[in-house]
Amino acid sequence: xxxxxxxxxxxxxxxxxxxxxxxxxxxxxxxRQQIHDLAQAxxxxxxxxxxxxxxxxxxxxxxxxxxxxxxxxxxxxDALVERDFGQASGLTTQERQQHFPDLIYPQMESNAAxxxxxxxxxxxxxxxxxxxxxxxxxxxxxxxxxRAEAEVCPPRYILVVTHGxxxxxxxxxYDPGYAQQWRQVxxxxxxFSLAELTEDQLNFLCFNQSxxxxxxxxxxxPWVRAQA
Numbered sequence: 616x617x618x619x620x621x622x623x624x625x626x627x628x629x630x631x632x633x634x635x636x637x638x639x640x641x642x643x644x645x646x647r648q649q650i651h652d653l654a655q656a657x658x659x660x661x662x663x664x665x666x667x668x669x670x671x672x673x674x675x676x677x678x679x680x681x682x683x684x685x686x687x688x689x690x691x692x693d694a695l696v697e698r699d700f701g702q703a704s705g706l707t708t709q710e711r712q713q714h715f716p717d718l719i720y721p722q723m724e725s726n727a728a729x730x731x732x733x734x735x736x737x738x739x740x741x742x743x744x745x746x747x748x749x750x751x752x753x754x755x756x757x758x759x760x761x762r763a764e765a766e767v768c769p770p771r772y773i774l775v776v777t778h779g780x781x782x783x784x785x786x787x788x789y790d791p792g793y794a795q796q797w798r799q800v801x802x803x804x805x806x807f808s809l810a811e812l813t814e815d816q817l818n819f820l821c822f823n824q825s826x827x828x829x830x831x832x833x834x835x836x837p838w839v840r841a842q843a
Contacts, residue, residue, distance in 0.1 A: 616741060616812045617820075617842075619662070619774045621680070622782060623672040624649040625804045632708045636700035636780075639671045649805035650676045652826040654683035656835070657807070661842045662686055663770035666740055668695040668777050676805070677776040689776070690743075694736035698780030699724040729784040736775075741812055743769055772842070782808070789817040809838075 624646030628635050642650070662684055667677035669691045677689035701722030703711050711718075779802045786793040786800075789810070793800075800823070807824050810817040821834070829835050 616769070616771050616773070618737075618740065618810050618812055618817070619657070619660075619772075620782060620785065620808045620810065621653065621676065621774060621776045622779055622802055622804055622806045623668075623676040623776060626672055628705075629804060633705055634700045634703050634711065635672075635778075636697055636704040637670070638704055641671050642675050646672070646804065647675070647679065649826070650679045651683065653805045653807060653829075654680050656826040656829040657684060657774075659836065659839050660684070661772040661839065662774050663772050664743075665689040665774045665776070666692050666695060666736075667775070668697065668781070669693060670696060670778075673776045673778065677774075680774060680776065684774075686774070692736055692739060694732040694739065695775065695777045695781060696732075697778035698729050698784070700780070726784060726787070729781065730788050733781065733785050733788055737812070737815075737817070740773055740775065741769060785817075786822075790819065 624642050626635065626640040626646055627643050628638070628640045630643070630645075657680075663686070665677055665681050665684075665686045667673045667689045673695070674689065674691065680686070681689050699722070701720045701724070703715060703720035703723065706714065711720075715721075782802055783800075803823055803825050805826065807826075807829060808822045809820045811820060820838070821829075821832070824832065
């Protein structure tokens with residue numbers, strides 16, 4: 616099974632460096648364009664289903680991807696929601712340094728709690744049957760046959776739209792070296808990471824790539840062809 620992890624597009628808060636956390640801040644126009652560009656870069660991929668956090672910026676990002684990649688309606692999953700940053704939510708980098716110079720934010724959700732949600736999300740996604748969309752011109756017999764097969768076999772190619780804090784803890788869980796360097800990693804808005812899930816272990820094939828990097832990297836289309 617392959618899972619493509621996507622951070623939502625830009626918002627007015629992320630543009631100025633405000634921590635968003637659970638605040639429901641919508642995409643801005645640039646953020647929508649970032650997701651459109653990513654959808655174009657992901658065209659031709661074998662994607663079968665799409666999950667997202669319940670917050671508006673991820674739901675809108677997922678809706679754009681679903682429309683452009685012709686996927687079923689995104690499924691909202693609470694376990695994908697962003698970390699609660701407690702009293703630091705809504706503060707810029709400068710404000711956080713002023714109020715919390717030790718970078719300890721009162722009432723912030725712990726790393727362990729976020730990692731528990733990451734495990735729950737991966738467990739849930741990897742075991743869900745594929746939700747087939749209605750297809751024009753497909754007979755009722757064909758439709759029933761595909762649905763029955765989906766009940767036995769979960770989809771193998773999944774997209775997940777989530778948040779920066781969530782993705783940091785995903786990486787901490789599955790990449791042993793990430794914990795030593797995470798403060799130097801800037802997760803891109805509309806960034807894409809692809810991982811293969813085998814027996815509850817995630818192995819990253821690419822990490823934190825923009826649409827432009829996917830287009831220029833030369834690896835994505837060969838990977839797509841290899842899945843055929």
